[in-house]
Every structure is written in structure tokens, then in C-alpha cells.
Amino acid sequence: xxxxxxxxxxxxxxxxxxxxxxxxxxxxxxxxLKGWTGPRPLRVCGGGTSSRAAAHNQWTLDLRPQLNRIAxxxxxxxxxxxxxxxxxxxxxxxxxxGRSISTGLSGLPGLGYxxxxxxxxxxxxLGLAIDHLLEIRGVWGNGEEFWLQRQHDGDAAxxxxxxxxxxFLAVVxxxxxxxxxxxxxxxEQCRASSDALPDWMNEAEASDPSISLQWHWGDxxxxxxxxxxxxxxxxxxxxxxxxxxxxxxxxxxxPGAQRMHFEVVGLLGPARAADWNxxxxxLRDCMRRRPHPSCSLSCQQLGGATSLVPAxxxxxHHRDAVWKPWITAGWVAGDLAMRQRSLRWLEELWSVxxxxxPGVHLAQLHDHLPFHQxxxxxxxxxxxxxxxxxxKKVDPAGNLPPL
Numbered sequence: 001x002x003x004x005x006x007x008x009x010x011x012x013x014x015x016x017x018x019x020x021x022x023x024x025x026x027x028x029x030x031x032x033l034k035g036w037t038g039p040r041p042l043r044v045c046g047g048g049t050s051s052r053a054a055a056h057n058q059w060t061l062d063l064r065p066q067l068n069r070i071a072x073x074x075x076x077x078x079x080x081x082x083x084x085x086x087x088x089x090x091x092x093x094x095x096x097x098g099r100s101i102s103t104g105l106s107g108l109p110g111l112g113y114x115x116x117x118x119x120x121x122x123x124x125x126l127g128l129a130i131d132h133l134l135e136i137r138g139v140w141g142n143g144e145e146f147w148l149q150r151q152h153d154g155d156a157a158x159x160x161x162x163x164x165x166x167x168f169l170a171v172v173x174x175x176x177x178x179x180x181x182x183x184x185x186x187x188e189q190c191r192a193s194s195d196a197l198p199d200w201m202n203e204a205e206a207s208d209p210s211i212s213l214q215w216h217w218g219d220x221x222x223x224x225x226x227x228x229x230x231x232x233x234x235x236x237x238x239x240x241x242x243x244x245x246x247x248x249x250x251x252x253x254x255p256g257a258q259r260m261h262f263e264v265v266g267l268l269g270p271a272r273a274a275d276w277n278x279x280x281x282x283l284r285d286c287m288r289r290r291p292h293p294s295c296s297l298s299c300q301q302l303g304g305a306t307s308l309v310p311a312x313x314x315x316x317h318h319r320d321a322v323w324k325p326w327i328t329a330g331w332v333a334g335d336l337a338m339r340q341r342s343l344r345w346l347e348e349l350w351s352v353x354x355x356x357x358p359g360v361h362l363a364q365l366h367d368h369l370p371f372h373q374x375x376x377x378x379x380x381x382x383x384x385x386x387x388x389x390x391x392k393k394v395d396p397a398g399n400l401p402p403l
Contacts, residue, residue, distance in 0.1 A: 006060055008048040009108060012261040015333060018054040021045070021062040026173050029061075033171070033399055034143030041367075041401045044171055047086050047110025051263060052365045052401070063110075067173050072097055078134055083111050083173045091245040099179035102126045103244050105214065105226075105300070114175065115166040116363050117316045119324060121228040121247065124209040124304030126180060130163040130314050131305075138162075138172035141395025146170070154313070157390060164315025165380065165387050167365060168403045169394055186229040187239045187248060194221050194284065198277035205271045205322060209304030216251045218296040220288045226250045250298065259333040260294055264364055265346060265375070268321035269357030271303065279352060286349045291341040294330030297349065299323055317381045318359035325357055347371065367401050376403060 006021040008014040019039065024032050036042065043060040045053040054060045063084035070093040071080040077099060081090055088107020094100055104113055104120035118129020126132075136159070137147045146158065153159045166172050192200065194217055204213035210230035215223050226248070232240075241247065276283075287297065303322040311319045327349050329342035360378040380387055384403070391403045 006045065006048075006054055006062060008045065008053050010049050010051055010053055010262075011259055011333060012051045012263075013045075013048070013053040013055075015259075015261070016054045017056050018043070019057060019059045021054075021060045023062050023065040025066045029139045029171060029173065030143045030145055032061075032143075033139055033141060036397070036399050040398050042399050044112075044167065044400070045110070046083050046112050047108055049106075049109050050112065050364050051261075052368070055368065061171060063171075063173070069174065072099075073176070077179050078176050079179055080174055080176050081111060081114075083138070083171065086110055087113055088245065091243070094179060095182065095243075095245065097179075098182050100182045100243050100245075101132065101177055101179055102129055105247065105250050107245070111172060111175065112167060113363075114177070115162065115164070115172055117164055117361060119300065119302060119306070119361075120244070121185075121212045121214065121226075121300070122230070122244065123302055123306050124212050125230055127305040127309065128314075128316060129177070130316060131309050132178040133163060133175055134178060135174075135176040136162050136166075136172060137174040138166075138170045140170045141391075141399040142397065144394070157386065158394075160313060160383075161315055161387055161390050163313075164317075165362075165403075168387070168401055169391060170400070182243045183230065185241050185243065185247070186232055187241055188225070188227040188229070188235070188237065189239070189248065190225045192223045192225055194223050194287070195280070197223060198273050198280065200225065201276055201323070202273035204301050205273050205303075212301045214250050214298070214300045216296060216298040217287060218251060218293070220284075220290075224251050254293075260330050261333050261339070262294070262328055262330045263343065263346065263366065263369070264326055264328050265350060265366070265371075266324055266326040266361035266363050267350070267353055267357035268302075268318040268359030268361050269323050269325075269353075270320050271322040272356055275356050279356060282352045283349075286345070286352060289345070291338060291345050292330050292332070294328070295342055295345060296328045296330075297325060298328070299325040315380060315383055315387065317379065317383055318361075321359060323357060324361055325353060326361075326363075327353075343369070365401050372402075 329346035
């Protein structure tokens, strides 16, 4: 089996002093997991954007070199996507066919974006990425191979678990996704006072599902706004793009000489713009006490099609969610005191948002942090006992991250 130094886009994972990376093929993966006796858990890298794509004294399964197939299936206009593919590469591969998939705000994440839910600017119109899964192929943590099809296995516990909780249970090597027509999008970008945030959210909650609001609160008193329309709103100052592959960044990264590390916690909550208004004094206070300028609060809008799928059909428990805020704690690499302050700030801001957003979206794993169990409980709710039972069955040795 090939081994190679890891090249990761997440600086914290890159700096983690991992043992190294293994690059298994589909054929090699079952025996590797069945016979694994090294440090546990194994880390999995599909896109390299997660802070746990690599970890200290642990091995990473790097899926990118050998599991990077993107194959168009014209018979039903679906696409096969390998476990080592980035979402931006999938969008590019679909352009000649006039098709697209619903991706997030960045094209850098790998298949984990889909398997943990998958939400982006078109989710209100199209649903979550997991709602477009047709087939899932991979290897359970115990080394047993599987190949599940929604048509035949959609009611099975294994299918429901993989649609939202796959990173804890299996190494997914390939999926088949429904695609949709590539359409132009209209984009509105501006800066606004943070005092106006409840007004922006209130307007968004009343808007058509063809419109989605994303915002970023990085400066104490200013918001970056990104609003995306599926149809021409007939307003001035709009940018028309050919599709999500041309989506501008919500925030342009600030140039700087310092190497930064980050942890991100994603939350989920219903439509409650009025309650956000009541919390604004506490939110402003938290934002003004950020330990580092890279600490921020961002949010994207859900609802519409994401709420139409019954909660029990997948492991994405919070189908009533209309908002997904995410908190980013940042610190200068190697500054452990700043790391502690930033993580404490993250938890403080989380406690302010908890009444508004009681759910968690596990887009990144935090089994190295003290609030990991809290995240699991708030992400999976009443589904967690069933997921733990399945974990004991398909990954009894704990080759993959713990539930």
C-alpha cells in the first residue's frame, strides 16, 4: 500500500505531527481495517479541510490519491463521486453536461461535506446533499464491505446512519448522487451594521425558498452579507454567475504572516429572528471581546426543501432548522494560552446561542475537545443510542472516531 506525506489545507491538521498517511485502494481497504493494530482511531482525509484530517501520533487514511473517480451516468443524470474528491472538482466535471450538485460556500471540502448533511446556498430549493444520495459504497470500521442503494436499503438502519453519521462508522469510498440542471444565480454582496442583523434574518425567514441568506460577523460592528437568488430579482447591483462553481467567497481571507489554527462548531436552530433581536446585547459583547480578530460568527439559511424530508429517514435530526450559525475560534499556531482563551470564548458564545439554536451540525469532529459528547447529543438526539448500537456492531475495535 502506498504511503505518502500528508499535504492538507487545514493548517492545524498539517501541523499535528501525525504518524503519516496511508493511501489505500478500494481493494486494500477491507484487509487494512480488519487487521489494524496501530493507534486508534484512524483519521480519514477526503478533502483535507477538517482540523482532524490528521492528529498527533495517529495515522490518516488519505483517500485522495486512489479514490478520486468522478463518473457521469447519463442514463439517469447522476454522478459517481469517489471518497477522495473535492466538491469543487465535482462541479467542474459536471459543467460539460449542464448539470450541478448542491455544494456549500467553498469547493474545497471532500465527500465528508455530503455525508455529514451537506448544506449550501441552494439547500432551501434543493434540500440537503444527503437527500440526493442514491448509492453508498464503502467499508465498515470492522473491515466488512457494503454497497447500499436508496431504492432497496432506504429504510435500513445502516442507510439512515450513513446519511449524517458516516465518519463514525465507515470509510465511504464512493457515492452516487442525483444532479440538477446548471442554472445562473444572482448574487448580492454588501456590508451592513451588526445592529441590522435581526432585520436581515427576519426578512430572510419570510423569503421564498429560491433565495438564501449567508452572513459573517468578523468585525465587532460590521457584517458581510451574501444573498443568493435562483431567479433574477430585477434589482440593481447584482452579480450574475453561471452556477455555484463561480460563487464568490463570503469573506475574503485577510493576508497575514501569522500561521493560524482554528476550531469550528456548527449549530442548528429554527426560525426565531425576534429572539435573535433580544440576544443582540449579549452577542455584541461577545464579539467585542474576541481573543483574536480571526474569531468570528457566521451563518447560513436552511428551511424550505431541507424541512420536507422526515427526520427519521436520515441521521440529520434537526429538520426544523432554518439557521446554521457556526462559531470559529482562531489562535496563532503554537500559542497555547491564546488557544485556551479562544476555545473558552467559543463556548461562551455557544451558551448565548444555545436557546436559539439547540442543535449541532457535526461538519467537523471534536473528539479531542471536552465538549465532544455534548455535540453528539445535540446533533443526533434520540437517534444517538441506535447509532451507538450500530457502532458496536460495525466498528467494535474503535478503528474510527468514537460516538
